[in-house]
Amino acid sequence: MLDVMPKRLTDAETDQLRAAVRALEGAGFASRLTNLLGRQVESAGRALPSPVRKIVAHATETALRAALRVAVGTIDVKAPPKAANGMHKALAAASGAAGGAFGLAAVAIELPISTTIMLRSIAQIAREEGEDLTLPEATLACIEVFALGGRAPGESGLEGGYFAIRSVLAKTVSESARFILQRGLADETAPVMVRLVVQIAARFGLVVSQKLAAQAIPVIGAFGGAAVNLAFTEHFQNIARGHFTVRRLERAYGAEAVRFDYERLRNEKIAQS
Numbered sequence: 001m002l003d004v005m006p007k008r009l010t011d012a013e014t015d016q017l018r019a020a021v022r023a024l025e026g027a028g029f030a031s032r033l034t035n036l037l038g039r040q041v042e043s044a045g046r047a048l049p050s051p052v053r054k055i056v057a058h059a060t061e062t063a064l065r066a067a068l069r070v071a072v073g074t075i076d077v078k079a080p081p082k083a084a085n086g087m088h089k090a091l092a093a094a095s096g097a098a099g100g101a102f103g104l105a106a107v108a109i110e111l112p113i114s115t116t117i118m119l120r121s122i123a124q125i126a127r128e129e130g131e132d133l134t135l136p137e138a139t140l141a142c143i144e145v146f147a148l149g150g151r152a153p154g155e156s157g158l159e160g161g162y163f164a165i166r167s168v169l170a171k172t173v174s175e176s177a178r179f180i181l182q183r184g185l186a187d188e189t190a191p192v193m194v195r196l197v198v199q200i201a202a203r204f205g206l207v208v209s210q211k212l213a214a215q216a217i218p219v220i221g222a223f224g225g226a227a228v229n230l231a232f233t234e235h236f237q238n239i240a241r242g243h244f245t246v247r248r249l250e251r252a253y254g255a256e257a258v259r260f261d262y263e264r265l266r267n268e269k270i271a272q273s
Helices: 011-025 029-037 042-046 050-070 085-128 136-148 161-183 191-215 221-253 255-272
Strands: none
Touching: 011 161, 011 221, 011 255, 029 191, 029 221, 050 085, 050 136, 050 191, 085 136, 085 221, 136 161, 136 191, 136 221, 161 191, 161 221, 161 255, 191 221, 221 255
């Protein structure tokens, strides 16, 4: 009996996976802001006063709960799966203009709005890559993007990178998916759902702090706030495209085979850096 050769990624799919590696293992949001504003933002985000960090932490968790409840629930799962990225960028820029004009006072209002807008965009990207958003696991993969886009200082060379973060979240995501399947999404105060939000918020909050530090720069104002929110949205859209490309290929070829090729391409990228 002849052995059946395992399926291999096509050249086009390898290029898609290479683009996913660039998105998921590339420069973080702080680097994007530094290029945009011409000044270091990552250290400013870390240096926010303790009361401000507490406000950011609370606002981040509130924003994730609201986005999970509102945005995914309003995606039309029967509509043609085409991501309306331009519209979501425009809406996010508008909400960022308000944040830039009013600063910290607006974060509790502006962040849930911009996060909800981004999650709608992420969900549409997921559908475009073949995800079935009627499945809780696919819904939670959208929320997972906010953790994947948050990189702590010194994590650029994190062993395992993208897959290391997914591994940390895997158990809570799986337990949350089972809970949603049994009880629905309405009860976000259940311990397992709270644990998921807290885990993701811990990473998402790093990016939110960098965003807030950028918007707090004197003279940045409404125009700068819109530009920062546009960069904020583009960052997570890029992460989402990479994440759901990997998941699409995993469905076709298996997680182990895709991870092998991903790590090979990641090592190529590191060698070329």
